[in-house]
Amino acid sequence: MELAKRDIGIQHLQHLIKKREDMLLETKKHLQHQSKENKYLKAIVEDYDKYTDAIYLEKQNQYKALQLLHEYLIQLTLDPTSTEEILRQVKFDRSLILAEMKKVNY
Numbered sequence: 001m002e003l004a005k006r007d008i009g010i011q012h013l014q015h016l017i018k019k020r021e022d023m024l025l026e027t028k029k030h031l032q033h034q035s036k037e038n039k040y041l042k043a044i045v046e047d048y049d050k051y052t053d054a055i056y057l058e059k060q061n062q063y064k065a066l067q068l069l070h071e072y073l074i075q076l077t078l079d080p081t082s083t084e085e086i087l088r089q090v091k092f093d094r095s096l097i098l099a100e101m102k103k104v105n106y
Contacts (some may be wrong), residue, residue, distance in 0.1 A: 027054075064102045070097045 028048065036040035073090045076082055082090070 063101060066097050066101045066104065070094060070101070073097070091097050 028045075031041055031045050031048070035045045073094045076090050077087060
């Protein structure tokens, strides 16, 4: 029962995040349109674009790092000297990394 409540809470938070992202995108579009008529808004839009570009770049780097870790774990599974214990841990770690890769979502 607790697990179901937690899942509902997570879904609710994901929905709120999506709504917030949509709102920010609409606000950005509105500001870009308004900045054509207002030079002060143009500077704000440019700063916001720099900020969002930096976040996007950071997410790309996170995703690439997670990919490297995932590839390393795959190599461990192919290593004939890996024990059953190592293989179990690798399988668990791979699932965690894949989940994180989905979260990064750049």
